[in-house]
Amino acid sequence: MGRNIGYGGTAPRVPGSVVIDLGRRMNRILNIDAENASCLVEPGVSYFALYEEIQRQKLPLWIDTPDVGGGSVLGNAIDRGVGYTPYGDHFANHCGLEIVLPNGELLRTGMGSLPGKDGVDNPTWQSFQPAYGPYSDGIFSQSNFGIVVRMGMWLMPETGHQSYLITFPRDEDFPAIIEAIRPLAQQRVLGNIPQLRHVIQELATTAQPKSAFHSSPGPIPRETIRQHASCLPVGDVSWVFYGTQYGDAASISSQLSLIEGAFAAIPGAKLRLPSDLPPEHYLHSRVSVCSGVPVLRELDWLNWVPNAAHLFFSPIVPTRGRDAQAVHDIVVRLHAKYGFDLLPTLCVAGREMHYIVNIVYDRASVDEKRRAAALMREMIAETAAEGYGEYRTHILFADMVARTYSWGDNALMRFNETIKDALDPNGILAPGRNGIWPKRFRGKGWEILGTEVEDALDGKGIGPSLS
Template sequence: MAAQTILSIIPTLKEKHSGAPSRLSQEAQDVRGRLFSNRTLPVSRPREKPVRLPPDVSQEDFETAVKELRGSIGDENVEVNDKDLVDGWYIEHPNTHDAFHIADQEELVSSATVYPGSTEEVQATVRWANKFKIPLYPISIGRNLGYGGAAPRVPGGVVVDLGRRMHKILSIDAENASCVVEPGVTYFGLYEEIQNRKLPLWIDTPDLGGGSVLGNAIDRGVGYTPYGDHFANHCGMELVLPNGEVLRTGMGAMPGPDGSDNPTWQSFQHAFGPSIDGIFSQSNFGIVTKMGFHLMPETDHQSYCFTFPHDDDFEQIVDLIRPLAQKRILGNIPQLRHVIQEFNVTGKRKADFHDGTGPMTRDEIRAAASKMPLGDCSWVFYGTQYGPPESIAAQLEVIKNEFAKIQGSRFFLPSDVPKDHYLHDRSLVCSGVPVLRELEWLNWVPNGAHLFFSPIAPTRGKDARTVHDVVVAAHKRHGFDLFPTLCVAGREIHYITNIIYDRAQPEMKARAVRLMREMIDECAAKGFGEYRTHLLFADQVASTYNWNNSALMRFNETIKDVLDPNGILAPGRNGIWPKRFKNKGWELKTEDVDLANIGPRS
């Protein structure tokens, strides 16, 4: 029985910085309708606990602190988190907790949310936090779904929502093919603005377009055009350090004439001396308030896919991709997906293909695939080529000849499949057009939520097979369908598997936690570490990078304690704890599978 709710009108980009573009309004409505029709949880329920206070802060001191911050940046810009928790959905998501809560919904919650409207107000908020020793957790949009969303790692921390009031596109330089954005600018927003100005430029977008351009780059997210490494294609940032001081990196460290921004800030990443931009990615060393990006000049392109018939083709596929990618014959970072994802990306439910609660069998997958547009197969390769038509044609001939070495492989263009097939959405994403299609995954189970497991492996068949075998066996042990997506470059693979679970089933959530814990340790034991993870698994992942007595973490902690002696900026984010919290029971390790209480453990 679906949960009953009255659905609001989905906000558009014109109405809200995090809304959906008008061109996708109907699709957004349809996707939300499917998700809510498969929901049994109530949209909200009464809170069982009072406001979760920051650690070591009394109710009286908290009220005094909130009153002071309101006086500094405005009453309306500081909200105490005392209302019912609403998970919402992708477009209308929470900024108080993790919408895809793998722990109890009320466990990882904030005490309050702050909405600064400028770098100066971010500075004021940071200085306030130092005065009252209150942890801050900055978010850009809060759609880091699958990795923890908007949840603070330390329950009761204050979420600093940068997006609500800081969502301006500060500049788009058509000649330099670059832009500067604030944290609240989404891929949807940047794309629509470029289209409105009729500029011959592309953005690079991840699979979903509602995330923050700045936030995704800071977390080292990826897309699918030749500009797909988002952090590598940033150029210059402005940030607030944990003591409230403002810093600009790269050429922005040199003032421009007459007080203007340096004219080379978005042209060259570095300054003179050490290059420091990297220490502000996946860290808790500063709050980025402005960031520059390179944009791609528009070009002709052709998307396509190949299918391969057998599960055992996997190693050969990877080994064929490697030289094509290293020689840059492949135009982008392609995806290699298992055919089961042809099912869930349609928005259909697992129950449409399978009876019972266990994973789909291989025979069921084959039977279902045979009824789909690509037919019975095991692996699907999605690629895109760029450049003049004659160059694209020549590249495709080389690629076809290579993949023909796998008996039974088949080639498809968008014109070969129905208009609602996923290949058309890949074509959009791979030409810089942000979409919503990937949301359909969540309809696989009721109250759908997901975790990402994201190890890195060399682009070698035997290494990819090692990771894959670990993941397959672990999913089988814990009873989950396996949804692997490999983003395959010339030398490394992002092996990303999506663990889809029902938020209403504590037992399923517990199995998902055990599955993650085991895969992290088993892959690390073979030398394959995650590049990005959910905040509740960050300590475990960070502990696997332990060469030379954990020299990397000791270095990170040294920087943290120098920059942030009061430990106020996102303690625990990506496993980096300041002295104030370190070794006091906040860390979560392999043995911590019971997430009922996130806090100091003896």
Template sequence: MKTQAPPTLSESYSGVPSRLAAIAQEAKDRLYSHKTVPESVPRQHNVRLPPDTSRETFDEAVASLRQALGHENVVLNDKPLVDGWYLEHPNTHDAFHVVDQEELVCSAIAYPASTTEVQAIVKWANNYGIPIYPISMGRNVGYGGSAPRVPGSVVVDLGKRMNKILKTDADNASCVVEPGVSYFALYEEIQRRKLPFWIDCPDLGGGSVLGNAVDRGVGYTPMGDHFANHCGMEIVLPNGELLRTGMGALPGKNGADNPTWQSFQPAYGPYSDGIFSQSNFGIVCQMGFWLMHETGHQSYMLTFPRDEDFTDIVEAIRPLAQKGLLGNIPQLRHVAQELNVTGLPKSHWYSGPDPIPRDVIRKQAAQLPCGDCSWVFYGTQYGDAASIKTQLDIIKSAFSKIKGSKFYLPNDVPPDHYLHSRALVCSGVPVLRELDWLNWKPNAAHLFFSPITPTRGEDAQIVHNINVRLHKKYGFDLFPTLCVAGREMHYITNIIYDRSSDDEKRRAAALMRELIAEAASEGYGEYRTHLLFADQVARTYSWNNNALMRFNETIKDALDPNGILAPGRNGIWPKKYRGKGWELLGDSVEKAVGGRTISPDKVPSKL
């Protein structure tokens, strides 16, 4: 099945580099070959209005916003909803919808071209009392994409017209970017200028550098903690005022930017940057980042034969990670993922409707380069040849204590093996390989369950056991990835479901809800979650009578008294919405599938 060619970077800020055009085309064709539903179906409702807003007031507000931004830069969401795919994703709704496709939708999309225009949008929202929901590029797939938490909000798409690399400082090894700069774009610019730097990218390269960091996403080089490696932000506050954090608060000479803005993070006084990550306290319009100097590197793979090796593997990892001997943020994956990263559908490996049995996984893995194993560790070491050899000798010695472990270099496996993709990502080269996960099921979508555990076998085993038991209960294949960062691990589970099936959606939502509750009861909380589960996750952080949430609400009410900026994002609700039925708790998400019961607003949506 040949589909329309995906956009390239020369055609669109959100496109793919020409070096990956053929790969992107193949990935799209594979994914679309598994579709069993049309691109779109007729909408049941017209424009979804903002809460407590009449059509007359809404039309007046849209006319006013168009006057400020230009008619073509304010678009009503009244056309058929198309889920698309990674490189051609919607900014109207969640492409990986858990509830109905028409439920978490915006009323319109605004496209600002500058910080000044973002300020104008914020002031407009305060004037009309209409909620706005800013996105960078909307590619946080698995966590809600571009969907606003409050249906009928106006999405502020920062990426389309604010996509410049504002500064690249070779002496300081830093850059400043706008929200629409993708990892692909930043990498290509560095290559074009022949600068001796790497970027750090997550598994896929099409996301926003700024957006991923603000959401505290991670990558895989030594600079994999993206927010920790930012330096300086320019932020529009919910009242329309402009703020620069860090050294940017000190005016530069003759109106120029302060020369130390991207050199020192805290500046003087309270360090405020953190409150603008995973929050709804401001709109980040510019952000500085440190770049990594290029260096020698060697990626590798280790396999372990038994499921019960899990705790021993984690115990072997801990001292290596804490001593800094693991050069990057490595991954420990279950062998089941060796099947789905091939890009082949589940039906290729197993014809049953139930989760793929463990003996079938073993049998199929035996035919792959990893062999009949249970766990696969992907790592990368950095430095010169001699230091890399020393590091690898120590690592191989530590893991050799696990009977049957095997060590592989990239040249030990075929060119299409996943290890080669990891080698690129871990040396700062953004790729597309992770898209192949979605071929597992027809019309596939996914949710991420992402708790944090200490790097300790006992803790990791508790979370893993919860996952095993509940995935079996709800009938989903288990695909865990543990990203190791010294003293903690992100235990990321990818729940893959068919978004055309209401039954699978309900079961995925119920699985997610129960995973959150059980992990929290054992003391393990998520670092990031889908917007539909934000209220539940936020309430698990309840120490001292919900002191953290009360603190967040105090800040929210002070900065955003009219409650216009992304209400409900990460479970933080302003006074205007708080306690009025907007929170999603209990089984409300499952009940909303097929029922359109997410929002309590009384304004009819079929207008």
């Protein structure tokens, strides 16, 4: 559907490309199987459309939506996006693909490759992911090896749920908070992938512009955040943990006691439920997202600056205090260097976390755009030097990020190129996507590296013309 905002939107990487809008007419929900708790969708099915169809049929099923529900169920999963119910790892919860290969052939993966009786779809296509032989689905995620035209997704049977937030008063407790989350996540006490946000996001999610809090140029000072936060419902705190527990009332209550007990190790930690907060507080929107109801509220914090556009910086970091602190220190220092407010949202699992930074900038300002790009480049390079890599990136940074995955003399990229050339010998499908260039483009200077990113923003061109 092309709503990959922060990671490239609808833009193709090579000028002159034909953009295939799968969202407009390939928008059928082909099946919802209530017994199997699964669905089969085309690329143009949005989270809202799937949610509404399930409501219309009155089925006791949840979808799993990212923070913004306007995108494509299939597109987000194929880009390995995330959501916030127990089914939040979207690619891990897909089951079966149908793909148009670059040579025009149609391929079904998983159990779908075994024909069903009398020409119908195999009845276990949405029940078992790998089937027989190599599991090939992964190579069609974040790649340019094929166009996925059907995808099966598992749906979660609806259940009781309780969202909550926990505030922590001191900035410096950040590594201790991560240490406290790890065992709770590994033991699966935490019901979903929780988010850890800095209190600056409490200001931003009021949907008020930054100018309502701070009128001078440059980043908003910590002391100013403190003053304004003290007038907001959560008060003068530092980090805010947003979680949700699932099950019946008794089990949620015992889970919450365990969680409260674990976080009590951090002085001043305080748990609040939605009923403790006014109706406009952001926690109420998390109640929706974390129980499979798509919303658009998350877009509110893009009011932070005028003409806001944004870039996501999303390194994968071990769920360990010292690693979290190492990445945080780099990010804090570089945001100060380039003059941006730091708006972090960390999605924390048991063994890794997506440390997601949202760089919000004024897209009418050439200077801000250049600084945002330079900040991205420097964060990618510095964190990679410490061993942390991005899970997903904007198309402008695809070559740079791809090059950070260079182990074994770029063995992974050489492997990807081998597959690309075999499946797409004419190099027609999304050249350069995720840094994978087909043979006909390779070695001809198409990669965007270093300050070429900023030059591309200035409209100075992004590569040689094909001879």
